[in-house]
Amino acid sequence: xxxxxxxxxxxxxxxLSAAIEAAKAGVEVVVFDENQKAGGQLxxxxxxxxxxxxxxxxxxxxxxxxxxxxEVEKSGAEVLLDAVVWGxxxxxxxxxxxxxxNVMFRAKKILLATGATENVLAxxxxxxxxxxxxxxxxxxxxxxxxxxxxxxxxxxxxxxxxIVSYQLLQAGAEVKAIVEALPTIGGYAxxxxxxxxxxxxxxxxxxxKQAIGKEKVEKAVLIKLDKNLKQIExxxxxxxxxxxxxxxxxxxxxxxxxxxxxxxxDVQELGGFLPIHNDxxxxxxxxxxxxxxxxxxxxxxxxxxxxxxxxxxIAESLGFLNADEAxxxxxxxxxxxxxxxxxPFGLSRRQAKEQLIRRSLK
Amino acid sequence: xxxxxDGVFDNKELEKLPGVPSKKRLQxxxxxxxxxxxxxxxxxxxxxxxxxAIKIGDSIIDLPVLNSELCNGCGLxxxxxxxxxxxxxDMTYSxxxxxxxxxxxxxxxxxxNEIVDGLNRSGQIVCDAKVLKVLNPKxxxxxxxxxxxxxxxxxMEVRNIKLKNGRKNG
Numbered sequence: 264x265x266x267x268x269x270x271x272x273x274x275x276x277x278x279l280s281a282a283i284e285a286a287k288a289g290v291e292v293v294v295f296d297e298n299q300k301a302g303g304q305l306x307x308x309x310x311x312x313x314x315x316x317x318x319x320x321x322x323x324x325x326x327x328x329x330x331x332x333x334e335v336e337k338s339g340a341e342v343l344l345d346a347v348v349w350g351x352x353x354x355x356x357x358x359x360x361x362x363x364x365n366v367m368f369r370a371k372k373i374l375l376a377t378g379a380t381e382n383v384l385a386x387x388x389x390x391x392x393x394x395x396x397x398x399x400x401x402x403x404x405x406x407x408x409x410x411x412x413x414x415x416x417x418x419x420x421x422x423x424x425x426i427v428s429y430q431l432l433q434a435g436a437e438v439k440a441i442v443e444a445l446p447t448i449g450g451y452a453x454x455x456x457x458x459x460x461x462x463x464x465x466x467x468x469x470x471x472k473q474a475i476g477k478e479k480v481e482k483a484v485l486i487k488l489d490k491n492l493k494q495i496e497x498x499x500x501x502x503x504x505x506x507x508x509x510x511x512x513x514x515x516x517x518x519x520x521x522x523x524x525x526x527x528x529d530v531q532e533l534g535g536f537l538p539i540h541n542d543x544x545x546x547x548x549x550x551x552x553x554x555x556x557x558x559x560x561x562x563x564x565x566x567x568x569x570x571x572x573x574x575x576x577i578a579e580s581l582g583f584l585n586a587d588e589a590x591x592x593x594x595x596x597x598x599x600x601x602x603x604x605x606x607p608f609g610l611s612r613r614q615a616k617e618q619l620i621r622r623s624l625k
Numbered sequence: 626x627x628x629x630x631d632g633v634f635d636n637k638e639l640e641k642l643p644g645v646p647s648k649k650r651l652q653x654x655x656x657x658x659x660x661x662x663x664x665x666x667x668x669x670x671x672x673x674x675x676x677x678a679i680k681i682g683d684s685i686i687d688l689p690v691l692n693s694e695l696c697n698g699c700g701l702x703x704x705x706x707x708x709x710x711x712x713x714x715d716m717t718y719s720x721x722x723x724x725x726x727x728x729x730x731x732x733x734x735x736x737x738n739e740i741v742d743g744l745n746r747s748g749q750i751v752c753d754a755k756v757l758k759v760l761n762p763k764x765x766x767x768x769x770x771x772x773x774x775x776x777x778x779x780x781m782e783v784r785n786i787k788l789k790n791g792r793k794n795g
Contacts, residue, residue, distance in 0.1 A: 311707035311766070313667040315685045321669040321705055323766065433731060447629040452663050453708025455632030460785040462748025465632045606664040606686035 267293050269577055270357050270370035272348045272519060275303020276563045277555025277570035278376035279331045284574030284592075286338035288583040293368065294335075295346040295359055301335070302328035303378060305563060307401040309433075310426055313451075317599055318564045325405075327563070351523040354548050372550050372577045375520050376570060379513035379534065379556035384418060388474030397427045397510035404434040412506035416483045417441040418471055422450035424510030428458050431508075439502045442469040444488055451608070471507065472499060480505055515557045523551050528622060532615035533559030541623040543576035544569060552577060559619070561604075561612060568600040628662055633746045638662065644679070644711075646693040651781070655698025655715035655724070658781070659689050661708065673705035700726045704765035714780050723780025724757060729769045734759055735788055743775045743783035752779050754786055 269285050271278045274296035286292045300306070308324020319327050335342060343361055350358035357368045381396040388394070393412060397419075403409045415436050417428045420443035428438045441458065446468050448455050455465055468488045475482040487498035515537040521527070525538040526547040538546045538553050545552050554573040555566035572593060579589035604613035628634050639645055644659025659670065659679070664686040671681045671689065678695035679702060681687050700713045709728040718724035735741050735756045743754035754773040761769040775783045 311768070313665060313707050315666070315668050316672065318666075320667060321707055321766075448632055451665055451708065452628050452632065453661065453665075453706075453710045456628070456634070456660065456746065457709050459632035460744060460746050460748050462744065467630055602685050603666050605666055605684065608663070608665055609686075 264356075264367045264369050266369045267291050268370065268581055269293070269372045269374065270295065270368050271374045271376055272357070273303065273376035273378055273555070273557075274298075274301035274342055274344075275376060275378050275555060275566065276305055276327070276331065277378075277566040277573075278303070278374065279335050280567045280570030281374050281376060281554055281574035281577070282340035282342075283331070283334045283338045284571045285578045285583075286335075286340035288575070288578035290578050290581055290583050292338075292340040293370075294340060294342045295348050295357070295361075296342065296344055297347040299344055301332060301342050301344065304398070304401075305331070307398075307405045308426075308563065309405050309430060312564055313562075314564050314603060318567075318603065324563060327567075331567075348519065351519050351551075354523055354551060371581060372552065373523075374544075374552040374554060374573050374577065375517075375538075375557055376553070376555045376566075376573075377516045377519060377557050379560055380516045381509065382512045382514055384471075384509055384511050386471050386473060388476065388480070391474050391476050391480050392478060393476070393480030393505055394474060394507045394509070397423050397508055400506070400508050401427055401430065404430060404436075408434075410434055410436055412480075412504075413437060414439050414502075414504045415506040415508055416471070416485075416502055416504045417508050417510060419443065419510035419512070420448045420450055420455065420465055420467070421510060421512065422454060423513075424508075425450040425454035425458060427508065427510060428463060429454065429461075432458070432461055432463070436506075438463045439504050440485070441465045442471060442485060443467045444470045444492055446490075470494070474507055475501075480507055483507055513556065513560045515560065517557050520546060520551070520553060520557065523548050525551060525553075528619060530559065530615050530619060532611040533561075533619070539619055539623045542620050543580075544573035545576065547623065559612065559616060565600060565603050568596050568603070572596045572600075634660065634662070643688050643690040646691060646696075650693040651714060651716045654717045655713055656693050656696050657691060657698060657700070657702060658712045658714050659691055659702075659706075660710045660712070660784075661689055661706075664688065665708075667707060669705040669707065670702040670711060673702040675699070675701065698726075700770055703728050703770045704768040709768070712784060716777060716780050718774060721777060722774040723777045724772055724774050725754075725780060725783055726770055726772045727784060727786070729771045729786070730767065733788070734761070734769050735771060735786065739788075741773070741789060742787040743773065743779060744785040744787055745779075745782045746784050748785065750787065751782060752776055754783060756786075
């Protein structure tokens with residue numbers, strides 16, 4: 264069994280940012296990721312990010328990923344790919360299958376930066392080929408450059424639904440409509456306007472009733488919803504589509520935290536059931552930390568800040584940073600995070616985070 | 626319908642925005658039109674402006690406020706906007722036409738002097754548009770800025786283009 268200072272599960276924006284901060288302070292870091300390439304979902308994000316210069320605003324996600332990989336390389340942190348972490352034992356041991364072989368790592372600290380999993384929606388016909396998640400579609404069009412179909416119905420008008428619709432148009436597909444169950448669009452209006460000016464209608468108070476097709480999706484039946492989200496019979500309309508894309512939200516991917524015995528809370532504003540953490544990103548199990556979407560569904564820019572925070576807190580607790588150094592670094596990270604969580608879109612997330620942290624102190 | 630119901634501004638919503646110049650200013654020559662209506666954390670446009678005509682301030686969720694007297698319509702802010710919400714409109718381009726600069730992230734790009742369809746905010750074709758200029762320097766990072774000429778009455782309506790003759794965007 265190999266013994267290390269810090270094991271990080273997940274080489275997405277949060278995990279890589281934590282690795283960089285901790286390794287720069289002198290911590291021996293190993294990052295595990297089940298994929299063939301590090302960077303998490305960032306390599307699918309071909310759009311320019313929001314924020315300020317300090318958050319790399321205006322830079323495309325794919326370029327932010329490349330910058331992070333370069334920084335990791337320089338920092339001296341080790342990244343193990345094709346490495347599935349399938350268990351945490353005794354709160355300090357990780358079981359990993361790498362390239363088909365089982366290995367164990369004992370770490371003084373563990374950071375879980377496992378990300379999120381997509382929510383699904385069941386409706387008649389949902390098992391037909393052609394019904395797929397927004398993440399899969401992004402992987403196909405932006406990483407592998409394969410179009411999943413020609414005519415797409417998007418379910419969900421959050422930022423993911425809006426962004427992936429635009430990327431489908433860029434890839435050459437036709438987006439027939441975006442439907443949203445609520446009466447208002449969920450994501451940023453600037454993303455919505457980009458799509459409407461391409462002629463794609465966004466239908467609010469509307470959902471999918473059924474997918475029709477023999478072996479694969481051939482048609483979608485839409486239906487209007489009333490204020491109580493009840494279907495209004497007689498308002499059905501059919502669309503000829505061959506892909507139905509689900510973009511109806513994400514949930515924290517938290518099995519490893521559960522296995523380690525972390526205490527959980529159900530926080531709807533942050534995507535549901537997730538491990539409670541304190542202001543250093545440490546869970547209720549001493550030595551186990553979380554950062555990124557596992558600690559609440561937010562933007563990649565926020566995941567980067569949370570990862571940095573966890574990396575610094577861990578370096579401090581291992582004695583690689585003194586309290587004053589750590590305090591100053593944390594302060595500037597918290598300032599940047601606060602900016603990202605400001606405004607009407609961030610408010611509920613900010614309040615939920617504060618509540619979560621207060622809860623950890625009890 | 627309104628912006629948050631279907632993603633399309635109505636004119637009243639648009640006129641109220643602090644980033645949209647007055648009708649009077651529009652008649653004086655090229656000026657930026659910032660169609661940014663929600664308090665989201667974002668401020669690259671402020672820094673992109675060499676004339677300091679766009680102000681957001683320390684709280685990066687505040688809406689961009691345009692000082693239209695300082696703006697000369699250079700268009701450097703267009704590609705800086707991650708939301709593709711910035712346009713430049715020149716109502717004085719000719720006796721009958723307005724020039725509109727807009728961000729464009731599709732391939733193939735139009736060519737200079739090509740006639741394309743002019744689309745409004747709902748994506749409906751409202752007129753023909755002549756491509757005056759296609760700018761795509763490295764600093765714009767793959768957001769091309771296209772300048773088109775459209776009939777004057779569509780200067781504040783056309784916000785997208787579509788290639789004709791089966792030349793497909795995408």
